[in-house]
Amino acid sequence: MNILDKYIIKKFLTAFFFSVVILVSVICVIDFTEKNDDFIQHNLSMGQIIFGYYIYLFPYFANLLSPITIFIAVVFVTAQLAARTEIVAILASGVSFKRLMLPYAVGGSVVGLLIFGLIGWVLPVGSKSRVAFERAYIKLPYRFQGRNVHFKEGPRTYVFMESYDNTNNIGFHFAFETIDGTVLRRRMTADAINWDSTKHMWHLSPQLVRTFRGPQDETLQTLPARDTTLNLYPKDFASNYKIAETLTLPELNAFIRTKIERGADDTQIYLSDKYERYSYPFAIVVLTLIGVTLSARKSRAGVGGQIALGFVLAFVFIIFVMLSRNLAQVGSLSPLVAAWVPTTVFSVIGLALYRFVPK
Numbered sequence: 394m395n396i397l398d399k400y401i402i403k404k405f406l407t408a409f410f411f412s413v414v415i416l417v418s419v420i421c422v423i424d425f426t427e428k429n430d431d432f433i434q435h436n437l438s439m440g441q442i443i444f445g446y447y448i449y450l451f452p453y454f455a456n457l458l459s460p461i462t463i464f465i466a467v468v469f470v471t472a473q474l475a476a477r478t479e480i481v482a483i484l485a486s487g488v489s490f491k492r493l494m495l496p497y498a499v500g501g502s503v504v505g506l507l508i509f510g511l512i513g514w515v516l517p518v519g520s521k522s523r524v525a526f527e528r529a530y531i532k533l534p535y536r537f538q539g540r541n542v543h544f545k546e547g548p549r550t551y552v553f554m555e556s557y558d559n560t561n562n563i564g565f566h567f568a569f570e571t572i573d574g575t576v577l578r579r580r581m582t583a584d585a586i587n588w589d590s591t592k593h594m595w596h597l598s599p600q601l602v603r604t605f606r607g608p609q610d611e612t613l614q615t616l617p618a619r620d621t622t623l624n625l626y627p628k629d630f631a632s633n634y635k636i637a638e639t640l641t642l643p644e645l646n647a648f649i650r651t652k653i654e655r656g657a658d659d660t661q662i663y664l665s666d667k668y669e670r671y672s673y674p675f676a677i678v679v680l681t682l683i684g685v686t687l688s689a690r691k692s693r694a695g696v697g698g699q700i701a702l703g704f705v706l707a708f709v710f711i712i713f714v715m716l717s718r719n720l721a722q723v724g725s726l727s728p729l730v731a732a733w734v735p736t737t738v739f740s741v742i743g744l745a746l747y748r749f750v751p752k
Contacts, residue, residue, distance in 0.1 A: 397483065401470070401496040402503075409466035409504060416462060417454045421447055428531060435530045446526045449519035453638075456511055460710050463504060463677055464703035467497065467684030472699045475691050494685050501681030505674030512670050513642040520638040528634060535559070535632035545655040546624045549573060554586075562588035562627045567597070569623075579604050581616075588627050594620045633659075637666040661728055665721040668732030669714070676736040680710065683743040686750055710735060 425447070432442055455462075474480050483493060528535065537559040544552040546569070555566035567586040571579040583600045602614040640648055645667055652660040683706065688699045713735040721731035 397488075398496040398499070401474075402500045404470045405466055405497060405500040406503070408470050409462060409500075412462040412465045412469075413455045413458070416458060416465075417451055420454055420458075421451060424450070431531050437530065446523060449523035449526075452511065452516055452519060453523065456508060456516060459504070459508055459673075459677060460680055461704065461707040463501065463680055464684050464707040465700060467501075467681050468688040468699050468703035471497075471685050471688040475689055478691075480689055490689070493689075494682060497681050497685045498678060501678040504681075505677040508677060509670070509674040512673065517639055517641045517644070520635070524635045524639050528632065532634065535634070537630045539630075544625060544629065549578075552623065552625055557630050559627070559630045562590075562630075577605055589620065592620060594622055595625070596620050637663050642667075642670060661724055662722050664728035665718050665731055668729050669718070672732045672736050676710070676739065679736055679740050679743055680707065683739065683746060686743065686746045690750075710739060713738065 425442075437445075471480075480493070484490065537557050540556055542554045542557065546552045549571055551570045551572060553566075553568040553570065554564040557564045564586045565584070567583045569581040570577060579602065581600050581602045583597045585598045586595050588594075589596050597619055599618050600616040602616060604612045604614070606612075636648075637645065645663065649660060649663050649667065652663060684703055687702060687706075717726065717731040717734050720726040721728040726734075
């Protein structure tokens, strides 16, 4: 790596972190003005607000807006070099445009690896406190609204509840079924089931058990109230508000496995989040190289016009990501495909720009 590479990488990374600090700081101020009424209502001190919430919200926004900030940094640095004819001098000295893009690729890769580490392991730790703060002081108290809820408790066993009260951890009209293939073998029903927090067990009201051995062979048994353990916990009925953001990558993988085993119908949401964590760093590198290609020439609109173009493209990318995510969550698109479509499309755009835009 020569002096020129170090010069470009230094200016690029400096501009990136400066853009992050400025843009996210402005957004946090706007966010504070919107939520100030909630803070006043709960009589929170400034220390509680800053160190209990915004210290975790700042890196969250920094990651969320990284496509915009990376574009701003690349366009700003490259457009300045072009405006001062430094790029012309570099190319005239025999350096190819492809070689000129190398330090940008290195800088983008550094940022991409940093973001992968953040979204995989660091940010979820802070998000646990951030989301807990939002639940306590910003969101309305959560109440489980599900009706006729089914869970796959084990390979052959299923749980049914007509309703569940998450405030008192009581389920009503409970049923526990054992099924072989499509044949019902055993069904136990109880009027109520409630969680005993001291024993960490479920307490069942008197149960009626029906056992099926054949088409005409059925036995009926009544059991007294008793305690039991199930592969089911009150947390399964707790709020899932931004739960994926609070899980590290290993935790998210374990959470998805549990969802799949239980046949949950919202697994697509978490699969989409998982695959996005892998595709996001690659998108950062792709956007970096597109930014270099677009801003390496002098423009009549000046640096401001090129930065504005960078804003537009970055917003288009974010909208594309959100659209793909929504399609994956409703089942219209595979989560794996949805996570990589924006990056793939912009990679094609980047290659076309590199091929056809005069350099």
